[in-house]
Amino acid sequence: MCGIVGLYLKNDKYENQLGKLFSPMLIAMTERGPDSAGFAVYGDAVEDGNKLTLRHEDENYDWAALAKDIESNLGTQVDWFQNSKVAVFKVATDAETVEDFLEQNHEDVLIMSSGKSIEILKEVGLPERIVEMFKLGEMKGSHIIGHTRMATESAVTMAGSHPFSTGLDLCLVHNGSLSNHNRLRQELQHEGIEFDTQNDSEVAAGFLTYRLQQGDSLNEALEHALEKLDGFYTFTIGTKDGFAVVRDPIACKPAVIAETDDYVAMASEYQALTTLPGIEDAKVWEPEPSKIYVWERNSN
Template sequence: MCGIVGLYLKNPALESQIGELFTPMLIAMTDRGPDSAGFAIYGDEVADDWIKLTLRHPEKNYDWKALAEKIQDELDIGVEWFQNAKVAVFKLHTTDAIAEAYLAENACDVLILSAGQSIEILKEVGLPAQIAETFNLRGMKGSHIIGHTRMATESAVTMEGSHPFSTGMDLCLVHNGSLSNHNRLREELKREGVKFETDNDSEVAAGYLTYRLQQGDTLTEALEYALKDLDGFFTFTIGTRDGFAVVRDPIACKPAVMAETDDYVAMASEYQALTTLPGIENARVWEPEPSTIYIWERSSDDKRG
């Protein structure tokens, strides 16, 4: 049993408040996932010729400044960075391939939690309230955010095994449920070049979507394939640079509820996580249908598969 929450702002005036709005939503899912929690926030975009990486190191006092200076000197590129608790966000004037290859060769003990122009993933072992405080979630700004509270059943309680999972540019996934064919799919995806950091079944789902998108599929098409190829029960919420998506398995085994106003679209595993949102009493509230793809993006209207 896990908890999912997501918030997509249709009203840009609320972007400075997204952390304040989202924090009670995440904490409301504590009973569904008390062992770890995390979130992916989209905002503070870099230009297309830059890459933004969320990095984590096992050592609490790792010298991020030294790493930034080394990258700047050896690659001769622009580097901006800041630290947030145990992670650091690096903005590099280069491509993701060059940045990731450099880290793999020169800082192989640094874990890349996310890569893109907008995304930052922050996650940790512990209660959701503790994690929200650790990363100053209330003070964050952005256009959309998805989060997860975990009750581990498929793998150990570790930071690496917590959600969200990201295996593609500005793409991440959170999952409530269980996949029965993830081991076979993991091996198939590895042969196609998809890399995995954990044995969590949810990371396989994230990797599967990344693979489909790399084949040229749209997000809707990738999720349509997922409904055919991923065996199990699930509610997925997927974050992208432009918005977020929600999809449930063909029998809608895991709970989910959605709410929409002129200002936002929100989803949660339980309605109680939505009750602190402004205007929720006048929102359109519904349960997403089985095998139905819901997508909200800045460049398009609500789409349903």
């Protein structure tokens, strides 16, 4: 089943309340996905360098020591803060250098996301627990997408939880199942895209990353996705400045969008949108099959 939700702010009016507005949306989708939950929040962007969301199983892991190790070995400055089992590292170098260093020297540290703006937080358990664990209500930013999972095909683990990120600042949540993910994963691996799991949704994220690397706009990448991906899906996608919703041509998986002057919100079910400000007067509609809906902020 699964539930997906997204909130994209069209201006800065609600930026300080992004997490507060989003928390009840995620919790409202508990019935659709009680196994695990996660979200990708975009905000607090770094001008130079990059931001990585890292995770360690041990809540008492010594992040300060890791920061020092990165600083001395890579000769770069590191700003960091911890949030439960996760830490956000802001580095003055490119993300790949840090990712390679971590993979070689600290393989117990998981890289959840990397980019200028994105932070991915996800965990096994009820959405309400995840909201509290990461203090989602206090988070600020420009847009956020989330997922509540009811596992059907792979185990209930943190690794199988959404959102999936396979490229800088790109993230995807998925309701449905893909039928050609195995072959497509091989093709994408051949093109240099790396995957961490056997999950079908990660392949969709990887495909978009690949198309964007080829120079596609978000809209063009999604047009290619509609041609290439076989199966059932409603996707919500975040990029550094963009937000998109797309459903497969059969449109078995539900979706509803609400738009006001201040925001665009999507959810698997309308129930998840009822706590948003001004929802009574919002334009509310069901996105059409194989139609791409994209909102993008001008990057400067």
